[in-house]
Amino acid sequence: MITLSSDFQSPYPAAMKGVICQWTETRLVDVAHDLPRQDVRTSAFWLREMLPYFPPAVHLAVIDPGVGTDRAAIVVRAGEHALVGPDNGVLVPAARRLGDGAIEVFQIETREGSVEGTDRTAWPPRLASSTFHGRDVFAPAAARVHEIGVDDVETDEGLHAIDSYESLAFPDPTISEGGATGTILAVDDFGNAITNVPGEYVADRFGGELSVDGESVPLRESYAAVDPGQRLVTVGSHGNVELAVNQGWGSDAFDVSSEDAVRIQCNDTRQ
Amino acid sequence: MITLSSDFQSPYPAAMKGVICQWTETRLVDVAHDLPRQDVRTSAFWLREMLPYFPPAVHLAVIDPGVGTDRAAIVVRAGEHALVGPDNGVLVPAARRLGDGAIEVFQIETREGSVEGTDRTAWPPRLASSTFHGRDVFAPAAARVHEIGVDDVETDEGLHAIDSYESLAFPDPTISEGGATGTILAVDDFGNAITNVPGEYVADRFGGELSVDGESVPLRESYAAVDPGQRLVTVGSHGNVELAVNQGWGSDAFDVSSEDAVRIQCNDTRQ
Amino acid sequence: MITLSSDFQSPYPAAMKGVICQWTETRLVDVAHDLPRQDVRTSAFWLREMLPYFPPAVHLAVIDPGVGTDRAAIVVRAGEHALVGPDNGVLVPAARRLGDGAIEVFQIETREGSVEGTDRTAWPPRLASSTFHGRDVFAPAAARVHEIGVDDVETDEGLHAIDSYESLAFPDPTISEGGATGTILAVDDFGNAITNVPGEYVADRFGGELSVDGESVPLRESYAAVDPGQRLVTVGSHGNVELAVNQGWGSDAFDVSSEDAVRIQCNDTRQ
Numbered sequence A, B, C: 001m002i003t004l005s006s007d008f009q010s011p012y013p014a015a016m017k018g019v020i021c022q023w024t025e026t027r028l029v030d031v032a033h034d035l036p037r038q039d040v041r042t043s044a045f046w047l048r049e050m051l052p053y054f055p056p057a058v059h060l061a062v063i064d065p066g067v068g069t070d071r072a073a074i075v076v077r078a079g080e081h082a083l084v085g086p087d088n089g090v091l092v093p094a095a096r097r098l099g100d101g102a103i104e105v106f107q108i109e110t111r112e113g114s115v116e117g118t119d120r121t122a123w124p125p126r127l128a129s130s131t132f133h134g135r136d137v138f139a140p141a142a143a144r145v146h147e148i149g150v151d152d153v154e155t156d157e158g159l160h161a162i163d164s165y166e167s168l169a170f171p172d173p174t175i176s177e178g179g180a181t182g183t184i185l186a187v188d189d190f191g192n193a194i195t196n197v198p199g200e201y202v203a204d205r206f207g208g209e210l211s212v213d214g215e216s217v218p219l220r221e222s223y224a225a226v227d228p229g230q231r232l233v234t235v236g237s238h239g240n241v242e243l244a245v246n247q248g249w250g251s252d253a254f255d256v257s258s259e260d261a262v263r264i265q266c267n268d269t270r271q
Helices: A013-023 A042-054 A092-098 A133-150 A150-155 B011-023 B040-053 B092-098 B133-148 B150-155 C012-021 C041-055 C092-098 C133-148 C148-156
Strands: A002-006 A028-030 A058-062 A074-078 A081-086 A106-107 A157-160 A174-176 A179-187 A192-197 A209-212 A215-218 A231-235 A240-245 A261-266 B001-005 B028-032 B058-062 B073-078 B081-086 B104-108 B160-161 B173-178 B179-187 B192-200 B210-214 B215-218 B231-235 B239-243 B261-266 C002-006 C028-032 C059-061 C073-078 C079-087 C106-107 C159-162 C174-176 C179-187 C193-198 C209-212 C215-218 C229-236 C240-247 C261-266
Touching: A002 A013, A002 A042, A002 A133, A013 A028, A013 A058, A013 C028, A013 C041, A028 A042, A028 B011, A028 C041, A042 A058, A042 A081, A042 A092, A042 A179, A058 A133, A074 A092, A074 A133, A074 A150, A081 A092, A081 A133, A106 A133, A106 A150, A106 B104, A133 A150, A150 A157, A192 A261, A209 B001, A215 A231, B001 B011, B001 B040, B001 B133, B011 B058, B011 B133, B028 B040, B028 B173, B028 C012, B040 B058, B040 B081, B040 B179, B040 C012, B058 B133, B073 B092, B073 B133, B073 B150, B081 B092, B081 B133, B081 B150, B092 B150, B104 B150, B104 B179, B104 B239, B133 B150, B133 B239, B150 B160, B215 B231, B261 C193, C002 C012, C002 C041, C002 C133, C012 C028, C012 C059, C012 C133, C012 C261, C028 C041, C041 C059, C041 C079, C041 C092, C041 C179, C059 C133, C073 C133, C073 C148, C079 C133, C079 C148, C106 C133, C106 C148, C133 C148, C148 C159, C174 C261, C179 C240, C193 C261, C215 C229
Parallel strands: A002 A028, A002 A058, A058 A081, B001 B028, B001 B058, B058 B081, C002 C028, C002 C059, C059 C079
Antiparallel strands: A074 A081, A074 A106, A106 A157, A174 A179, A179 A192, A179 A261, A192 A240, A209 A215, A209 A261, A231 A240, B073 B081, B073 B104, B104 B160, B173 B179, B179 B192, B179 B261, B192 B239, B210 B215, B210 B261, B231 B239, C073 C079, C073 C106, C106 C159, C174 C179, C179 C193, C179 C261, C193 C240, C209 C215, C209 C261, C229 C240
16 A cells, blocks of 8 residues: 655646556555645644554655755655655654654665656656656655565665654653643644643543633533534644634634644642 | 545545555545535535445545534444444435435444554444544444445444434425425535525426526526526536526525525516 | 546545446546636646556546537547547647547447436436536546447447547747747646746756846756745746746746746847
């Protein structure tokens, strides 16, 4: 199985699918092609949250603002999974989670020179363009890794192990007796603002109130536990504290966006 | 085959697909993941209109504003099809159409407690979150029903037949000699306002004029039978009377939206 | 393999998929369902740019503002590929590229009369609606062509060869010593304005400046070779000259849209 993720929207993902279909009949599953445009950090968050639900697979993920520069093209092996994309950090958080912290990184060799026609089964891949490595480099690499198998990546003449690569990590919250200071990692398509504060921090207080940036907000287990349009704090499906509005837009109601700081206090600490 | 429908937009459908891929290699087909957000009624309309075109399948459909409340999680058996989703009515109109009116409803048992890691092949499913039953309950249930077969749903220890469930029905139009009073059921992505008035009501009058809320409008068999930008009434692909604009937005031009009443008269009844 | 393209957005593509799944278990791959709405010309461009990356396949492509009029429904054979859609030119540029210029066109016979229920496996297809031939005519035809094989299209009782069909071609640029006068063929989802000027025209000048409609703009091999927000000219993945902004919207910054003329001069020709 090969999964596909990108910020390409439409129709460029089709070119990647076409190339992969030239190599293999394996199952293709779209994860998302509307990841935040050229936003490596937030896309890395979503890959980390989505890819672990899949069985062992090759995951093609292209959020690549540096396409055409000298950033490397890489394959990351993580447990029984492989991730294929640019060396800009976007693959790393997902890979660490899939590999229980242990990852191996391989650089994809590329060759200069244009490609005749639209056949893209040459290996190592040729740099047919400086603007669409998703089609010209990463899609062939994903298909190639699928073909040879994740365990045998090091045997391939077009892939060589490297020690140095771009890392990317999300901040940890600061938690003390007085409260937690966290960061908004992402806002989802329901408007929920997802923090980095672990749900355990609030888990024994459901049904009560929390203070969010100084304002009292109900802590509930589900969105529908407050009236439509009302704010709440909950623990989202990611396991983190989330700022939400039932059937509304949490990020607006709390006036927060990605990378903003947020201060969460359990109200009994005010005593 | 398993079809997937939701109002999740992106990227949450990927988590459901990942879970299903842990269970089965069957074909996955996306119906839509941008059904009207938390709008059970309109989503039920679209499921009713789209799912019957599929061969026998398991249809996962999650429009679930009550996630985390005590609304049940259900499997509906309808002919050779099964539908899996929340007990809020969203599955019912499609199921009645697929089952020629006859449906059977089974409640999905769930178990408390978190799920270790991201493996979701436990059955009955565990309530890993209160906010994403699409991933934690419905996706495993769809895969499970696919695995055991629609005919054997009652043999499963995690499913038990129930008599009571949330129903949902669309209004019937009032048709008399003086005209038809109908309701807008949905506005589609082309801006066509789809009524509940059956096409038969106007079928012998193509080429003439109708009165819509008192204004005369041409009745034509196809959009392109009037000039671009012009209003028309037609019989849409659903078989119902539709208010449209050729290459334009019917709902704007007729100033109607979902659930609005509309009065349609054949002009010769004015005599 | 059957690929699907349309301007239907959502959820109507699902009805086409359902119908095809009634016929065949072959792999379905979505190319795009948000091609420019009822814009035959720009959609034809995208089909030409995307479909050639696929291995031999049946390509269903429905951009059909004339649905329900007397425009024909056609199958175009091009090399080992077949394209299925309306006879309005939308298939032609892609077919010419797939067939190295040589294409054969077959008209799809249709029968009058409604279809009982939602079974759509009758052949030749019946005109169940005048508004959704994607579902009623083209999806069955794509499945049928896949079933009988591209080589045997002429043996089918529902398809007959025709000599006359709607053509569609993109303008050629005018290139002289003084510069190139081209046309914007499309603006992609990154805001890049894609011209019809071949990349070869500028290929030996990377790193220098060009004049675009009289203003000097850097010519670079990749978007990231200029600062974010800065304009550049590059050769895009289509092989054509492209007007772009690094991490921004080229069509806005250059104030151009589809079908606009653009004048590109190599600066040393000003001497």
